[in-house]
Amino acid sequence: MSDRYDSVRKRAIHCEEILPKLHAALAGRTALEWEACFGDEVPCAAARSVEDMFDFPQVQAEGMVSDFAHPTLGSYKGLTRAITFGRTPGPEPFAAPMLDQHGAAIKAAVDRLDVAD
Secondary structure, three states, X not given: OOHHHOOHHHHHHOHHHHHHHHHHHHOOOOHHHHHHHHOOOOOOOOOOOHHHHOOOHHHHHOOOEEEEEEOXXXXXXXXXXXXXXXXXXXXXXXXOOOOOOOHHHHHHHHHHHXXXX
């Protein structure tokens, strides 16, 4: 490496000269090819479609995806763990409800709220 680029500060100073070279080099391979090339040496990951996520080795190794049985759709894949947002946990994963499956329970809960007002 040239002394001209041997620090973050120097690379920032020369960014207008470096970036076109970097873009040209990166355009020579796909994101998946770069990911394979870098391996464990450089932290990176190609963006994948949701469909590709289900078969990704890390997702499989961690058991993040499972099959869910649905009464009308049959079997489909979904996450096995609850999604959390900060301190607010989500529900445990479950099959998608059928149209109006919970309608009566929701109406009863709304009716109880109306009575309480």
